[in-house]
Amino acid sequence: MLPTTDPAPGPRPRPGPGAPAAEAVVDLDAVRHNTRYLSGLASGAETMVVVKADGYGHGAAAVARAALSAGATRLGVATLEEALALRADGVDAPLLSWLHLPDADFAAAVAAGVELSVSGRVHLAAVLAGARAAGRRVRLHLKADTGLSRNGCPPGEWPALLDDVSQGVADGTCEVVAVWSHLAAADEPGQPAVDSQAARLHAAAALARDRGFAPQLHLCNSAGLMTRPDLHLDVVRPGIAVYGLDPIARPADSPLRPAMTLRGRVALTKTVEAGEGVSYGHEWVAREPRTLALVPLGYADGVPRRLNDGGRMRVRIGGTVRPVAGRVCMDQFVVDCGRPGILPVAIGDPVELFGTGADGGPTAREWADELGTIHYEIVTGVRGRVRRTVTDGRGGVA
Structure with missing residues (x-):
């Protein structure tokens, strides 16, 4: 399980207008x-x-x-x-x-x-x-x-x-x-x-x-x-x-570089009060006022529904790693961004579901470990409405 981290200092890059809501970036x-x-x-x-x-x-x-x-x-x-x-x-x-x-x-x-x-x-x-x-x-x-x-x-x-x-x-x-x-x-x-x-x-x-x-x-x-x-x-x-997914070593010890980053964008933000439930079944209930961010990806796009059983799923948003609140749905999931004012988050902000693991970010290997499977299944399972963007490794589209 990934720890929750504090926001990284400094300005955060944001996708330009028309950027995809769900994107697998291949380096x-x-x-x-x-x-x-x-x-x-x-x-x-x-x-x-x-x-x-x-x-x-x-x-x-x-x-x-x-x-x-x-x-x-x-x-x-x-x-x-x-x-x-x-x-x-x-x-x-x-x-x-x-x-x-x-x-x-x-x-x-x-x-x-x-x-x-x-x-x-x-x-x-x-x-x-x-x-x-x-x-x-x-x-x-x-x-x-x-x-x-x-x-x-x-x-x-x-x-x-x-x-x-x-x-x-x-x-x-x-x-x-x-x-x-x-x-x-x-x-x-x-x-x-x-x-x-x-x-x-x-x-x-x-x-x-x-x-x-x-x-x-x-x-x-x-x-x-x-x-x-x-x-x-x-x-x-x-x-x-x-593809940079090591069959032997842990990501931090591997000489390989993961080639795929799966990311989405914030579609909606809101504040809920203590006692409010989130997503189907209300498995997650706010203990105090919380800021929430809605991300339009779900199990139809390759985000396993079981990944957040027990509240284990984490994503990087606003420069910090935050937990997902409640069940992953077919088309969307919700991120707990903490108490109001703790983590500035806005519509359109990027959300990293998994990637290289740099600076403590989530990885496909961690998803696999949580699910009791292998990272092969994670990257080959990305599908649905996720746009693939292939880059030359220096920010340009190949």
Whole structure:
């Protein structure tokens, strides 16, 4: 829970006329900083920056370009639609897509030069059919299930998958780029499952080499990249860390810079007397006269309703961190600004819901901790009427 702080001295900047009521500001300079840092850790491996889920809610194309300018050499997404959207936006870097149904139309992705992951024989057959329809050889990443028991080919089915891939290589329909997998517990340093998964990946790769393939290997997500340099292999795949959300360290100890700040503006101010309740259910009742500020964001915009259970939610308003009074509603919440005259607040003033954590401000990590979830869910959950503004890190709009 964030403490309440006193107002910061001096004038406070205010948004200009027409500024959005709800805004997610994405700092591309932070993305570049984080990418340079992570690429520097990568022990000579290539860096594939993951921009799935619209760049974890930050904007896939803008993040992709920033990351590529700062040392990334490849990009990764989950779906064919995400891959094709990047191509349509002019992003032409090597690009892997890995989560598909076998009845998807793969021809467009192959024609666009998208590399595809396969996890089984049925899936492979559909991808090869797409390659034949596109008239172009598809570049494959063969995914082995090394213990996450999610996407990936089980060990017992791996030899048969390799046999089918060999036939595809022989007839010129495909080529093997990589053998890969995904760690289940890299964010728990010392977890023995990490070493077990690495051993299984190497075993799968050995079988691929026995068939004459020369695959690259990739295993490490953000946490693996930051904690297991021995497993960097040929390619690392940072995701959440690129956005400045550390999978290991607390924000104050992290070398990463959060890229997203979620903010709103005050729509209304008022004073209520002692005994007045606020918001649904009157879970919060004023013990003395209080100044309140109304902020037009709610759970329809990605502010979790449970966040203020027990009065835990804090925002930065008027240069100070203040508690939210009462329940978060679909479209709005109310901030307790203290006794009248304590905190000058006016209609239009900015309200920071989460951001970099500078000067004690709220962070996505703190939201996640309060909710018993992870900061991935917080930033990817920003939605609804929130406008995304992408900046170059120096105040200008990118």
